[in-house]
Amino acid sequence: MKQDIILAGVGGQGILSIAFVIDSAALKTGFHVKQAEVHGMSQRGGAVQSHLRLSDGRIFSDLIPRGEADMILSVEPLETLRYLDYLRPEGIVVSSSTPFINIPDYPDIDAVLGKIREVPGHIIIDSEKLAREAGSARTQNMVMLGAASRHLMVKKDDLVGFIGVLFETKGSSTVAANIKAFELGRGAAGPHA
Amino acid sequence: MKAELLLGDEAVALAALHAGLTAAYSYPGTPASEILEYLIKLKEEHKHLKASWSVNEKVAYEEALGVSFAGKRAFVSMKHVGLNVAADPFMNSAITGTNGGLVLAVADDPSMHSSQNEQDSRYYAQFAQIFCFEPSNHQEAYDMTRRAFDLSEETGLPVMIRLVTRLSHSRSMVQPREARGENGLTYGASSDWTLLPVNARRRFKILLEKQPGLIRLAEESEFNRLELNDKDRSLGVIAPGIAYNYVMENLTSKGKAPSLLKIGAYPIPETLCRRLVNHVDTVLVVEEGYPFIEKTLRGLFGIPGKAVRGKLSGDLPLSGELSPEVVRPALGLPGLPRRELSGFQLVARPPQLCQGCPHADALIALNKALEGSPGANVFSDIGCYTLGAYPPYKAVQTCVCMGASVSMAKGGAEAGVSPSVAVIGDSTFGHSGLTPLLDAAAANTNMTVVILDNATVAMTGGQPSYASGERLLRLIEGAGVPREHIRVIEPLPKNLEKNVKVIKEELAHEGISVIVAVRECVVEARKKKRRD
Numbered sequence: 046m047k048q049d050i051i052l053a054g055v056g057g058q059g060i061l062s063i064a065f066v067i068d069s070a071a072l073k074t075g076f077h078v079k080q081a082e083v084h085g086m087s088q089r090g091g092a093v094q095s096h097l098r099l100s101d102g103r104i105f106s107d108l109i110p111r112g113e114a115d116m117i118l119s120v121e122p123l124e125t126l127r128y129l130d131y132l133r134p135e136g137i138v139v140s141s142s143t144p145f146i147n148i149p150d151y152p153d154i155d156a157v158l159g160k161i162r163e164v165p166g167h168i169i170i171d172s173e174k175l176a177r178e179a180g181s182a183r184t185q186n187m188v189m190l191g192a193a194s195r196h197l198m199v200k201k202d203d204l205v206g207f208i209g210v211l212f213e214t215k216g217s218s219t220v221a222a223n224i225k226a227f228e229l230g231r232g233a234a235g236p237h238a
Numbered sequence: 239m240k241a242e243l244l245l246g247d248e249a250v251a252l253a254a255l256h257a258g259l260t261a262a263y264s265y266p267g268t269p270a271s272e273i274l275e276y277l278i279k280l281k282e283e284h285k286h287l288k289a290s291w292s293v294n295e296k297v298a299y300e301e302a303l304g305v306s307f308a309g310k311r312a313f314v315s316m317k318h319v320g321l322n323v324a325a326d327p328f329m330n331s332a333i334t335g336t337n338g339g340l341v342l343a344v345a346d347d348p349s350m351h352s353s354q355n356e357q358d359s360r361y362y363a364q365f366a367q368i369f370c371f372e373p374s375n376h377q378e379a380y381d382m383t384r385r386a387f388d389l390s391e392e393t394g395l396p397v398m399i400r401l402v403t404r405l406s407h408s409r410s411m412v413q414p415r416e417a418r419g420e421n422g423l424t425y426g427a428s429s430d431w432t433l434l435p436v437n438a439r440r441r442f443k444i445l446l447e448k449q450p451g452l453i454r455l456a457e458e459s460e461f462n463r464l465e466l467n468d469k470d471r472s473l474g475v476i477a478p479g480i481a482y483n484y485v486m487e488n489l490t491s492k493g494k495a496p497s498l499l500k501i502g503a504y505p506i507p508e509t510l511c512r513r514l515v516n517h518v519d520t521v522l523v524v525e526e527g528y529p530f531i532e533k534t535l536r537g538l539f540g541i542p543g544k545a546v547r548g549k550l551s552g553d554l555p556l557s558g559e560l561s562p563e564v565v566r567p568a569l570g571l572p573g574l575p576r577r578e579l580s581g582f583q584l585v586a587r588p589p590q591l592c593q594g595c596p597h598a599d600a601l602i603a604l605n606k607a608l609e610g611s612p613g614a615n616v617f618s619d620i621g622c623y624t625l626g627a628y629p630p631y632k633a634v635q636t637c638v639c640m641g642a643s644v645s646m647a648k649g650g651a652e653a654g655v656s657p658s659v660a661v662i663g664d665s666t667f668g669h670s671g672l673t674p675l676l677d678a679a680a681a682n683t684n685m686t687v688v689i690l691d692n693a694t695v696a697m698t699g700g701q702p703s704y705a706s707g708e709r710l711l712r713l714i715e716g717a718g719v720p721r722e723h724i725r726v727i728e729p730l731p732k733n734l735e736k737n738v739k740v741i742k743e744e745l746a747h748e749g750i751s752v753i754v755a756v757r758e759c760v761v762e763a764r765k766k767k768r769r770d
Binding site: 055056068069072077078079080081082083084085086087088089090091092104105106107108109110111112113123124126127129130131132133134136147148149150151152156160164 | 352
């Protein structure tokens with residue numbers, strides 16, 4: 046059993062926080078984990094991604110081979126498309142619909158979303174709206190984690206538990222907002238999606 | 239001890255601590271920064287440990303060498319191009335030899351994710367004629383670093399750990415082992431450590447005499463492993479470091495395994511290579527970085543009767559990092575089916591200066607001051623402000639290496655460039671900009687240096703900068719720049735006009751001038767606010 050996930054977004058959107066929560070839940074279950082991250086220059090508002098690999102057996106490569114990813118989990122729609130060729134033909138996409146526009150030539154957002162909708166089994170979530178509903182626009186990453194949670198090979202309770210661990214030092218209201226964001230994302234993705 | 243989820247960088251750092259480390263030094267640089275970051279964090283629980291950022295890599299290496307001279311275990315880490323800066327003490331430390339274990343971790347950046355080149359540090363290890371480890375995973379990063387300290391003391395030489403971005407910045411589980419205590423204080427023999435020609439000749443001979451022993455150690459190392467397939471002699475693969483992972487990733491599910499030599503310790507294990515080559519018809523070398531092993535194996539004329547494949551043969555690319563899918567065709571396997579992004583034009587999203595960044599205001603003012611000066615050139619340096627090369631600023635015209643802005647502006651001015659401007663950050667100035675300023679001040683070169691003092695090493699995550707604030711101003715004055723041509727501005731939108739005027743005045747001055755643009759990095763200011 047294995048799950049290869051490309052996490053995508055823009056530097057500063059908190060994809061490493063998503064990675065931490067999934068990693069921790071996977072390790073608790075007893076899975077092997079490898080997680081390749083981006084540090085340095087790209088963190089300054091550039092495109093960032095993380096290759097997250099979970100398996101009950103040994104994992105060799107830190108990078109997911111193109112064509113092996115089971116899921117693209119993305120906090121930004123244009124960034125979803127950037128890694129589409131990592132996806133296995135039957136892989137799924139869980140993507141935010143909220144564009145992060147910090148470049149002058151950002152393409153037409155409807156065209157971007159249209160392209161994502163071509164992937165069967167896509168889940169597109171208005172992460173900004175739900176994050177605001179949860180109490181902070183900064184919780185979009187947890188909205189997206191929630192939206193993907195039914196498709197992850199880790200337990201929901203563990204994910205929620207490690208969201209608590211991650212934001213513990215920032216106070217109980219931050220923890221609550223992030224857990225609420227997770228639940229809203231999970232709900233929006235639908236029980237059967 | 240409990241297993242931990244660590245970055246490759248952190249695994250190396252933890253191993254160094256557990257190896258009985260006394261002191262660690264570094265200068266920030268992607269992808270190596272997290273090594274010393276982690277050791278600084280570990281200091282909280284390990285009060286004996288000294289771990290601090292140095293002003294540059296050369297200084298870091300020399301500080302570590304001083305610790306080793308005194309019999310204690312020393313560790314120094316840097317990015318690949320940092321070793322260019324530290325090359326002088328590095329090369330000579332192989333001649334002096336070491337007393338306490340001295341380990342150097344160098345992180346290469348194939349694909350140049352955050353670097354100016356993708357040089358391969360294995361050549362440096364070979365150049366200095368020292369032992370080098372190249373881990374393929376996190377546990378090896380830990381185990382090899384532990385071993386490296388012992389090996390350094392056994393051989394009396396520094397030992398290199400060669401990392402690459404994808405291991406440095408990947409997380410996985412590491413099982414640590416019982417920690418060892420520190421060494422006592424013992425001084426090195428002065429005749430070994432004073433490289434006057436008479437001593438240097440003797441010491442170099444000793445280094446040369448050690449070489450067969452180093453090769454033997456590599457041959458016998460648990461980190462070099464040869465598996466021969468007796469049923470199929472068509473292909474043999476040599477895979478060092480993380481290249482091994484990409485080979486295995488492609489082979490695990492496919493059944494047929496070629497003969498395989500996994501290399502994790504250098505000098506290149508000659509006998510193991512020979513045994514593999516004799517066993518197979520074709521040897522494929524899969525290595526991250528330059529074709530270091532492939533070139534050695536092939537020599538000038540190749541191996542009669544054998545095919546050697548790899549980067550030089552075109553089976554693998556000569557530039558850029560490897561990946562599972564890049565290695566796949568070289569192993570004769572078909573590509574995996576995958577989803578294609580057809581009919582959509584992706585646009586790049588390059589990194590950029592943050593909202594409210596003081597560099598942006600400084601560069602806008604500089605651009606404005608230079609309007610109507612078609613002969614101007616802005617030589618720049620390594621830091622966030624290099625992003626000022628992108629639109630909308632397009633404010634800087636060079637980025638070569640740490641400190642080069644100041645020296646190149648002097649050269650440019652002497653060639654007739656006017657105005658000749660250097661743009662450099664405070665930490666980069668402390669690293670390598672002060673010495674060329676001394677040159678320019680002594681010659682009173684007609685140039686203007688703009689120092690962007692944001693009080694931190696911003697690009698790599700906010701490490702401390704030493705050439706900042708009052709100390710920076712005193713350094714500039716001490717270098718010999720006339721006091722009236724050291725001007726301080728505050729780069730803020732509301733000060734634009736005032737700042738343009740100051741810059742224009744100094745550009746017009748016939749001689750050396752320095753403008754210091756002082757405003758704290760917005761990211762660091764935000765971090766500080768959150769902490770308070």
